[in-house]
Amino acid sequence: MDRNQSPWPDPDDIVSSEIDPDTGALHIHHSNGDITIDPSGGQSDDDDPSKESDPNIALELDDSQLATIAADLIDGIEADEASCATWRSNVASYIELMGLGVKPNGSAQGASGGAYSTVMHPMLADAIIRSQATAAAELLPAGGPVKMSSDDDDAYLGGIESGDDEAEALEKDFNHYLTAVETSFGPDTERMLLWRSTTGAGFKKVYKSPLRNRPVSECVVPQDLIVADGAVNLETARRITHEIMMRPSVLKRMQILGVYRDVDLMTSNQKQNAIDDKVAQTQGTTKSSRVEDEDHQIWECYCELDIEGFEHKVKGKPSGLPLPWRVTIHVESKQILEIRSNVLETEDDNALPVAREVFVLFPYIPGFGFWPIGLGALLGNSTKALTEAWRVLLDAGMFANFPGFFYLQTDARQLHNNFRIPPGGAVPIRPGSGPQDIRQLLMSAPYKDPSATFIQFAGQVADAGSKLGASGEVQVGEGRADAPVGTTLAMIEQATKVEAAAHKRAHMAQAKEFQLLKRLFKEDPEALWRDNPKANITDKATVLRALENAEIVPRSDPNTPSHLHRVMKLMGIKQLTAGNPAWNPTAVDEMIMEEGLGLSPQQIQSLKAPPQPPQAPVQPPVDPLKLANAQLAPQKLAFDKQKLIADLNDKAAERKSKENLKVLQLAIDTAIHPEGESAAEGILQQFHTIGPMQ
Numbered sequence: 255m256d257r258n259q260s261p262w263p264d265p266d267d268i269v270s271s272e273i274d275p276d277t278g279a280l281h282i283h284h285s286n287g288d289i290t291i292d293p294s295g296g297q298s299d300d301d302d303p304s305k306e307s308d309p310n311i312a313l314e315l316d317d318s319q320l321a322t323i324a325a326d327l328i329d330g331i332e333a334d335e336a337s338c339a340t341w342r343s344n345v346a347s348y349i350e351l352m353g354l355g356v357k358p359n360g361s362a363q364g365a366s367g368g369a370y371s372t373v374m375h376p377m378l379a380d381a382i383i384r385s386q387a388t389a390a391a392e393l394l395p396a397g398g399p400v401k402m403s404s405d406d407d408d409a410y411l412g413g414i415e416s417g418d419d420e421a422e423a424l425e426k427d428f429n430h431y432l433t434a435v436e437t438s439f440g441p442d443t444e445r446m447l448l449w450r451s452t453t454g455a456g457f458k459k460v461y462k463s464p465l466r467n468r469p470v471s472e473c474v475v476p477q478d479l480i481v482a483d484g485a486v487n488l489e490t491a492r493r494i495t496h497e498i499m500m501r502p503s504v505l506k507r508m509q510i511l512g513v514y515r516d517v518d519l520m521t522s523n524q525k526q527n528a529i530d531d532k533v534a535q536t537q538g539t540t541k542s543s544r545v546e547d548e549d550h551q552i553w554e555c556y557c558e559l560d561i562e563g564f565e566h567k568v569k570g571k572p573s574g575l576p577l578p579w580r581v582t583i584h585v586e587s588k589q590i591l592e593i594r595s596n597v598l599e600t601e602d603d604n605a606l607p608v609a610r611e612v613f614v615l616f617p618y619i620p621g622f623g624f625w626p627i628g629l630g631a632l633l634g635n636s637t638k639a640l641t642e643a644w645r646v647l648l649d650a651g652m653f654a655n656f657p658g659f660f661y662l663q664t665d666a667r668q669l670h671n672n673f674r675i676p677p678g679g680a681v682p683i684r685p686g687s688g689p690q691d692i693r694q695l696l697m698s699a700p701y702k703d704p705s706a707t708f709i710q711f712a713g714q715v716a717d718a719g720s721k722l723g724a725s726g727e728v729q730v731g732e733g734r735a736d737a738p739v740g741t742t743l744a745m746i747e748q749a750t751k752v753e754a755a756a757h758k759r760a761h762m763a764q765a766k767e768f769q770l771l772k773r774l775f776k777e778d779p780e781a782l783w784r785d786n787p788k789a790n791i792t793d794k795a796t797v798l799r800a801l802e803n804a805e806i807v808p809r810s811d812p813n814t815p816s817h818l819h820r821v822m823k824l825m826g827i828k829q830l831t832a833g834n835p836a837w838n839p840t841a842v843d844e845m846i847m848e849e850g851l852g853l854s855p856q857q858i859q860s861l862k863a864p865p866q867p868p869q870a871p872v873q874p875p876v877d878p879l880k881l882a883n884a885q886l887a888p889q890k891l892a893f894d895k896q897k898l899i900a901d902l903n904d905k906a907a908e909r910k911s912k913e914n915l916k917v918l919q920l921a922i923d924t925a926i927h928p929e930g931e932s933a934a935e936g937i938l939q940q941f942h943t944i945g946p947m948q
Contacts, residue, residue, distance in 0.1 A: 311564055312515055312593040319562065320590045324583055327555055330482070331495050337483035341625055345453050345476065346528040348630025351637045352379040352452075354536045371648040375640035377719050378633045385451040385618075385629060385753060389760055390444045391817060392810040396852075398429025400768060402804040423790035424800040427782055435468070435785045442473035446616060449476055450760070454628030456616035458763075459496065460770035464513045465504070468781040469774035471767055474613065477529040480553075485624045488613050496613075498552040505550050514591035519584050521548040551585040556596055556612060566607060578609035611770060616763040618756050636719035643712040646704060653701045722752065757815035764808045772806050824850045 282289065312320060353374025393399060402421040432439045442458070450456030457474040478497045485491035502521070508514045526534070526541065534540065558576035565572035578596040583589070598610040617626035775782055779797040783789035791797050814820045824846045831837035847853045847861075 346532040378637040420800040446473040454618040454626035499549040754815040761812040
């Protein structure tokens with residue numbers, strides 16, 4: 255059954271499949287006994303490797319069209335290159351002022367009239383190296399530069415939700431790709447940061463490498479990027495040209511892969527600009543003179559062209575709108591190697607074409623035009639002034655130890671006038687027919703030592719330059735040991751404002767770099783796990799879903815430009831939570847150890863003391879007053895008993911006295927009345943028989 259005559263079979267109904275070795279057709283066996291024959295071998299038209307999604311239209315244009323496009327672009331690129339000649343010259347002087355090369359001192363005699371010393375003040379080099387190291391530490395953390403973020407709090411910022419596992423797996427695979435697969439990412443970023451600190455402009459090129467067959471982000475040195483005159487930024491430049499010096503073997507590989515046209519090319523004569531010459535001089539290298547070592551000069555130009563036959567159309571008619579293209583030209587041969595579309599694909603088919611972004615600018619300080627401002631421009635003049643001051647001081651010391659002099663010319667023949675006398679040595683001179691006093695024959699040159707005001711002024715220039723370049727020493731340990739963290743943070747912020755602002759710009763630029771990489775991974779998801787045998791995600795649909803839902807952002811904190819800031823913020827949290835029962839002190843200490851000291855959770859756990867066995871409850875201390883009362887309780891009880899008995903006896907005696915009084919009164923009454931005598935005697939007898947209570 256032919257595939258073109260019936261619907262494609264249901265995958266669940268397939269029992270087995272095989273390729274016919276003679277015809278190359280695909281035979282599919284179904285559960286009901288039917289056989290489907292696919293003459294294409296199972297490949298649809300979309301899977302045909304001969305049909306590129308991004309074709310090289312230079313293969314379809316005639317030679318006259320290619321020659322016209324090449325001549326026009328070369329003329330424009332040469333004009334763009336000439337417009338930035340002064341900028342390149344300035345950058346070459348910045349590299350010179352860094353003083354990276356060791357130069358021999360001048361003539362001891364000073365015959366040339368110049369300074370003897372050739373020392374360079376290290377202020378500019380110190381500021382550049384500090385800036386590059388600080389930025390690299392923040393943008394390239396050891397755990398990887400990428401983290402996942404999302405506006406969907408329920409799916410990605412909460413606990414372990416349905417999407418959180420995918421985001422975490424994508425983060426691990428992305429960091430593994432940048433640190434273990436694309437190993438040039440870290441070194442290229444550090445190199446870019448060095449150029450950024452020096453010139454103010456660091457560039458990264460984000461594209462899919464045809465040789466490595468994966469997305470890459472490479473450093474482009476500023477002198478190799480030619481930007482059209484009058485451009486404000488990369489997005490609005492009419493032309494962006496990347497100058498590439500390509501080895502013949504690499505160029506041949508590109509032709510074999512079909513990336514470039516297979517045409518005859520001549521070897522280029524490498525021309526170096528002022529920056530390349532200064533870099534070579536600093537490194538102590540010279541260009542090889544071997545013809546076999548000559549590289550090809552390639553211009554990869556991102557521009558807008560209205561090419562006949564490939565015009566932008568509105569309602570089926572050419573609109574005259576130039577489209578974004580990538581045109582690669584071999585400069586020496588003036589041959590176009592490729593012309594490919596550089597239009598960013600969007601879901602809206604009616605939208606006007608927009609150029610795909612390839613280059614990312616990491617600015618140090620935005621300039622008045624396209625080129626940003628770097629430490630070379632900020633500290634160049636100060637470094638020159640300090641360099642001259644150092645040379646004056648060193649030359650003054652040299653002349654003080656080996657002073658120049660004047661001598662009286664006589665008729666006597668003097669063999670030489672080099673009178674540098676070694677310690678303990680002597681040099682004879684011939685006075686001739688003149689005075690015999692040697693003090694009248696020689697006079698030292700009236701050299702003057704540098705004044706204290708000059709030395710103080712040089713120190714003020716150094717302090718001002720260090721503050722401007724954010725390379726001054728911050729005295730955070732001076733004064734009180736218990737100084738508030740807020741005060742210390744304010745001191746650090748005042749001393750590093752320039753570097754803090756530059757770090758925020760680098761953070762935003764790296765976020766854009768990751769977005770361009772994310773777009774490339776959407777176009778080729780398999781690149782994320784192709785060279786990673788232990789990848790967490792190896793499914794195309796899962797990768798695309800994770801890339802769509804999660805935002806890939808830098809791990810660096812835009813508000814924390816250095817490790818010093820981070821540590822001081824953590825100590826501020828420690829001070830605020832100390833002694834407050836509402837906060838967990840153990841959690842605060844663990845955060846400080848992990849984020850400030852860089853300890854892993856396993857290392858933090860190993861530092862904790864083992865749990866102690868339960869102890870008997872400690873009895874509270876006894877109140878001495880209560881203890882004394884308890885000891886006196888029995889005596890008090892006996893005393894109270896005796897007192898009670900005494901009280902009862904007193905009451906009984908009182909009652910008896912009252913009864914006696916009544917008896918006496920009765921006896922008196924009886925005496926007065928004799929008829930009651932017998933009754934009185936009975937009462938008295940009863941009274942005498944009753945005794946007191948015991």
